[in-house]
Amino acid sequence: xxxxxxxxxxxxxxxxxxxxxxxxxxxxxxxxxxxxxxxxxxxxxxxxxxxxxxxxxxxxxxxxxxxxxxxxxxxxxxxxxxxxxxxxxxxxxxxxxxxxxxxxxxxxxxxxxxxxxxxxxxxxxxxxxxxxxxxxxxxxxxxxxxxxxxxxxxxxxxxxxxxxxxxxxxxxxxxxxxxxxxxxxxxxxxxxxxxxxxxxxxxxxxxxxxxxxxxxxxxxxxxxxxxxxxxxxxxxxxxxxxxxxxxxxxxxxxxxxxxxxxxxxxxxxxxxxxxxxxxxxxxxxxxxxxxxxxxxxxxxxx
Amino acid sequence: xxxxxxxxxxxxxxxxxxxxxxxxxxxxxxxxxxxxxxxxxxxxxxxxxxxxxxxxxxxxxxxxxxxxxxxxxxxxxxxxxxxxxxxxxxxxxxxxxxxxxxxxxxxxxxxxxxxxxxxxxxxxxxxxxxxxxxxxxxxxxxxxxxxxxxxxxxxxxxxxxxxxxxxxxxxxxxxxxxxxxxxxxxxxxxxxxxxxxxxxxxxxxxxxxxxxxxxxxxxxxxxxxxxxxxxxxxxxxxxxxxxxxxxxxxxxxxxxxxxxxxxxxxxxxxxxxxxxxxxxxxxxxxxxxxxxxxxxxxxxxxxxxxxxxxxxx
Numbered sequence: 244x245x246x247x248x249x250x251x252x253x254x255x256x257x258x259x260x261x262x263x264x265x266x267x268x269x270x271x272x273x274x275x276x277x278x279x280x281x282x283x284x285x286x287x288x289x290x291x292x293x294x295x296x297x298x299x300x301x302x303x304x305x306x307x308x309x310x311x312x313x314x315x316x317x318x319x320x321x322x323x324x325x326x327x328x329x330x331x332x333x334x335x336x337x338x339x340x341x342x343x344x345x346x347x348x349x350x351x352x353x354x355x356x357x358x359x360x361x362x363x364x365x366x367x368x369x370x371x372x373x374x375x376x377x378x379x380x381x382x383x384x385x386x387x388x389x390x391x392x393x394x395x396x397x398x399x400x401x402x403x404x405x406x407x408x409x410x411x412x413x414x415x416x417x418x419x420x421x422x423x424x425x426x427x428x429x430x431x432x433x434x435x436x437x438x439x440x441x442x443x444x445x446x447x448x449x450x451x452x453x454x455x456x457x458x459x460x461x462x463x464x465x466x467x468x469x470x471x472x473x474x475x476x477x478x479x480x481x482x483x484x485x486x487x488x489x490x491x492x493x494x495x496x497x498x499x500x501x502x503x504x505x506x507x508x509x510x511x512x513x514x515x516x517x518x519x520x521x522x523x524x525x526x527x528x529x530x531x532x533x534x535x536x537x538x539x540x541x542x543x544x545x
Numbered sequence: 546x547x548x549x550x551x552x553x554x555x556x557x558x559x560x561x562x563x564x565x566x567x568x569x570x571x572x573x574x575x576x577x578x579x580x581x582x583x584x585x586x587x588x589x590x591x592x593x594x595x596x597x598x599x600x601x602x603x604x605x606x607x608x609x610x611x612x613x614x615x616x617x618x619x620x621x622x623x624x625x626x627x628x629x630x631x632x633x634x635x636x637x638x639x640x641x642x643x644x645x646x647x648x649x650x651x652x653x654x655x656x657x658x659x660x661x662x663x664x665x666x667x668x669x670x671x672x673x674x675x676x677x678x679x680x681x682x683x684x685x686x687x688x689x690x691x692x693x694x695x696x697x698x699x700x701x702x703x704x705x706x707x708x709x710x711x712x713x714x715x716x717x718x719x720x721x722x723x724x725x726x727x728x729x730x731x732x733x734x735x736x737x738x739x740x741x742x743x744x745x746x747x748x749x750x751x752x753x754x755x756x757x758x759x760x761x762x763x764x765x766x767x768x769x770x771x772x773x774x775x776x777x778x779x780x781x782x783x784x785x786x787x788x789x790x791x792x793x794x795x796x797x798x799x800x801x802x803x804x805x806x807x808x809x810x811x812x813x814x815x816x817x818x819x820x821x822x823x824x825x826x827x828x829x830x831x832x833x834x835x836x837x838x839x840x841x842x843x844x845x846x847x848x849x850x851x852x853x854x855x856x857x858x
Binding site (some may be wrong): 255259261262265266269270272273274276277279280281283284286287289298301303304344346348349351352353355357358359364367368373374375376377378379380381382383384399400401402403408425433434435438459462463464465469470481482484485488490491509512513516518519523527530531535538539542 | 567573575577580584585587590594607640650666671672674676677680682683687688693695698699731758760791792795796799814815824831832834839842
């Protein structure tokens with residue numbers, strides 16, 4: 244697969260004193276960078292596992308003080324939080340499934356050079372990566388379709404992704420030998436059965452990658468929910484957290500958020516942050532590997 | 546006459562054969578195409594609002610045309626001009642500080658000989674890329690709060706003064722750029738590490754034989770070896786110089802900076818359009834941003850190609 248390897252250098256080179264100093268400084272700097280990436284996260288995790296008193300007296304740094312699971316007990320006991328979690332899972336799954344259907348059905352026909360109109364359709368798809376109607380026309384479209392303030396507004400509009408289509412198409416063109424498909428056609432297979440019996444089974448790594456692209460993207464996004472979702476019982480997790488952390492700055496949302504953001508202790512806030520990140524952390528080993536794969540395929544073109 | 550009559554059915558026959566073979570591919574395309582038309586192209590028709598005096602009652606199509614009046618309004622008012630300038634400013638800062646970091650990090654990682662050290666470091670520095678902006682903002686807001694934030698608590702305990710990182714407009718921009726670098730530097734190394742992999746090991750060996758030191762090899766082999774990637778990515782980034790991430794700015798924003806440092810095109814469109822209902826101004830601003838964006842991408846693609854790089858499109 245596409246694990247990132249660096250250029251091989253002969254390891255037997257003699258290192259002078261300068262080389263050793265270089266190595267020490269290089270390693271030290273990398274450790275500092277890595278710690279910088281990790282510490283903000285560790286701090287909030289430590290807060291989520293500490294007692295309220297320890298947090299208020301600002302004793303908590305990167306390790307829990309007075310280990311306490313009170314925050315987690317409160318968050319998991321909070322019906323609105325659980326509801327939001329469930330909604331987010333539903334939205335994410337539906338979005339990912341739809342996104343994958345659109346991506347596969349768009350990418351496979353576009354790999355067929357003899358298909359008439361292929362160039363025009365490919366251009367139409369790609370154009371959407373660079374130009375769009377923008378927020379207001381899209382907002383009005385949600386209204387016209389009657390999906391404003393429904394979960395559909397978070398599932399349908401972004402499921403079409405030109406970038407993911409490019410990745411899928413590049414993968415099929417580069418990795419699935421045309422001779423395999425031709426052999427199936429000679430056996431009398433239709434395009435449908437070739438797609439489902441030959442192309443899809445051979446595309447598992449890229450399908451996994453794109454699934455994760457869709458799922459993580461949906462899980463993490465809150466902008467569209469902020470625009471389109473006005474009923475607090477429909478807030479996805481990230482939007483709920485947004486209000487909870489007091490991030491709403493404009494009057495329209497302060498009024499909206501007022502109902503949702505109750506006065507919340509620091510421990511509970513920290514716990515909510517951890518809570519919304521947990522799926523990412525659990526999936527992280529897969530995410531990392533498959534995201535790198537996707538980047539490498541996408542870098543070929545696009 | 547006879548030949549024309551003969552070719553017409555032949556053509557028809559050909560078309561029929563073609564469709565008999567290829568119709569499944571068109572049926573497949575129909576599904577994504579309909580989503581594309583509805584959710585991407587239909588909103589583009591709404592851009593006519595940019596040239597109208599929009600009224601809620603009249604709707605998009607019933608409202609009166611007013612030519613380029615909306616654009617004249619936007620470019621004549623200091624608040625909207627400042628929004629454009631602030632967008633540019635934050636993006637330039639992002640570019641200056643954010644662009645070199647992944648290159649430096651990738652070279653540093655490449656100099657590490659221990660595979661496990663490298664893998665662990667990579668795993669850790671990729672992490673921020675996977676966190677949502679709400680989470681990232683939560684982490685930093687928690688740490689940087691003036692009274693109760695960890696950073697200020699530590700510096701106060703060592704006799705330092707408490708610093709309003711988030712309330713002060715200048716400091717907020719520093720924080721904004723820092724967090725941007727923090728979020729993207731690790732992930733950005735992937736593409737450069739891949740480029741470094743492509744450099745021939747023989748070059749390094751030959752240089753070693755010639756007695757070249759580490760810095761020499763970095764300067765004369767590694768950097769020239771990734772030049773193409775650097776140029777392509779730089780041009781790509783320049784093409785996005787007027788873009789603005791709504792989620793990043795909005796989640797890091799607060800009432801002290803929302804109308805000053807955190808006032809960029811995307812948040813302006815949101816505030817003026819959705820919150821205040823001035824659809825035509827917001828749409829005009831969005832169209833302006835979009836058109837400049839496409840133009841910049843076309844120009845940068847041309848530049849990349851003229852420099853012998855592969856281009857973007």
